[in-house]
Amino acid sequence: MASLGGSVGTPKDGITAEVLLVKSFEDLESKSAEAKGKIVLFNVPFTTYGQTVQYRVNGASAASKHGAVASVLASVASYSMQTPHTGTMSYEEGVKKIPHAALTVEDANLIERFIKRGETVTLTLKMEAKNLPDAQSRNxxxxxxxxxxxxxxxxxxxxxxxxxxxxxxxxxxxxxxxxxxxxxxxxxxxxxxxxxxxxxxxxxxxxxxxxxxxxxxxxxxxxxxxxxxxxxxxxxxxxxxxxxxxxxxxxxxxxxxxxxxxxxxxxxxxxxxxxxxxxxxxxxxxxxxxxxxxxxxxxxxxxxxxxxxxxxxxxxxxxxxxxxxxxxxxxxxxxxxxxxxxx
The missing domain is CATH 3.40.630.10 (Zn peptidases)
Structure with a gap:
């Protein structure tokens, strides 16, 4: 797992919650009643970077609007070698900030398979992410x-x-x-x-x-x-x-x-x-x-x-x-x- 750039961290003891699997923003909307208190997993197949990266950038706020306590996504990658891919994300103004992280594609697919078999999957996230003051850098x-x-x-x-x-x-x-x-x-x-x-x-x-x-x-x-x-x-x-x-x-x-x-x-x-x-x-x-x-x-x-x-x-x-x-x-x-x- 890799925290995403700009994400808030979890409390010291982490966040433990059941996973809600979604395949798109529309799927999340349709499962809104199930999202409260859950960790939303966006397991979206890679199409193009421009399309798939929207779940990394906007996923946390989308999940938070429906009451999720955290969100994770399958790494934005055309091919995976059990490596999580980080990158920047953002929060929508006025929406509660929740932790947001990337899983390896393999782990996201494994969780999906468990859920499709009728299993309840629970994750514990522990993230020390924090935003530090800006420092000077130069071109x-x-x-x-x-x-x-x-x-x-x-x-x-x-x-x-x-x-x-x-x-x-x-x-x-x-x-x-x-x-x-x-x-x-x-x-x-x-x-x-x-x-x-x-x-x-x-x-x-x-x-x-x-x-x-x-x-x-x-x-x-x-x-x-x-x-x-x-x-x-x-x-x-x-x-x-x-x-x-x-x-x-x-x-x-x-x-x-x-x-x-x-x-x-x-x-x-x-x-x-x-x-x-x-x-x-x-x-x-x-x-x-x-x-x-x-x-x-x-x-x-x-x-x-x-x-x-x-x-x-x-x-x-x-x-x-x-x-x-x-x-x-x-x-x-x-x-x-x-x-x-x-x-």
Whole structure:
């Protein structure tokens, strides 16, 4: 079991209660009369991250509204190795806060099988989770200044924070180092691009996006460079075998990026798909900056995501180097265009 980021803890002696199994929020509504005093188990099969993560984020308040004393869920994972997956959750204002935790998929399924056999399952939860005061953290920024249009910026990066139960090698240490290495490779060529290429390693992505939001504030109010942010690139899906990028922006920009992608056709990493971005470049994108996220073969990403096994041994150096090269080619090509990438 793993407590979820933002959850309250249990009393010292824990919480012991019968489990109420539900398969969806609608199922919980239909069993409202049974929920009082129970621990609600959301055992929801993984479909997509965006759909399934709603039970991690909103499950506690949903259960609390029906009188539950705690809630647990099957880890948000496409594949499980008896490892609980943590992640952030939130409480709805005005709703009593109850403890919320993730079970391994195997344990959630075991409980479901017992219940379907007519057994009464009782759980005891003991969680020491608590929220500490905020502490200062920082974004890390490095750049190569452009030779002709230094005020125009291509930014790329990942987030430097990770959940404490693992190393965060895939989420998102690999993405950070790939962006950093891409910048280093460009610098080593000795050829300065026309525009500035900036790497940002954003802090506090996992539980608040405060690094990304502060970067937006800084470029708007201090650097006053938002209008000169040409393109934002992010790697936050693991550094597996790269496919290309998912892009959100104008059709004219898409055509240019697709032409750049042809350079990487022999490596099968230059495909540019419509639709994409990232959490940390999201604030920039919502303010008009074109954005794109590195697409990789992510079939194993959710095996390790937010777990104790997200460790550096999962990194394949050949895949990693291809991610570095893919980011470097796109960043340099856009930075060295004769024309500014259109919005």
């Amino acid at each position: 890390v920024i490095a750049e190569i200044t452009g030779s002709e249009f230094p005020e125009e910026i291509i930014v790329m990066g990942g987030h430097i924070d990770a959940w404490d139960n693992g190393h965060g090698a895939m989420d998102d240490g690999g993405g950070c180092v790939a962006a950093w290495e891409a910048l280093r490779l460009i610098k080593e060529t000795g050829v300065r691009p026309k525009r500035t290429i900036r790497v940002v390693l954003w802090t506090n992505e996992e539980n608040g996006l405060r690094g990304a939001n502060e970067y937006l504030r800084w470029v708007q109010e201090d650097e006053k460079s938002l209008d000169n942010h040409i393109l934002a690139m992010e790697s936050d899906a693991g550094v597996f075998d790269p496919i290309g990028f998912g892009f959100s922006g104008s059709d004219d920009a898409y055509k240019i990026l697709s032409e750049i992608g042809e350079l990487l056709k022999p490596a099968d990493s230059g495909e540019v798909r419509k639709g994409g971005g990232g959490a940390d470049i999201g604030p920039l994108m919502r303010n008009g900056v074109p954005g794109m996220g590195l697409n990789v073969d992510g079939s194993k990403y959710f095996w390790f995501h937010h777990t104790a096994v997200d460790t550096i041994d999962k990194l394949n150096i050949d895949d990693f180097n291809e991610c570095v090269a893919t980011m470097a080619v796109f960043a340099y090509a856009v930075a060295d265009l004769d024309v500014r990438l259109p919005r």
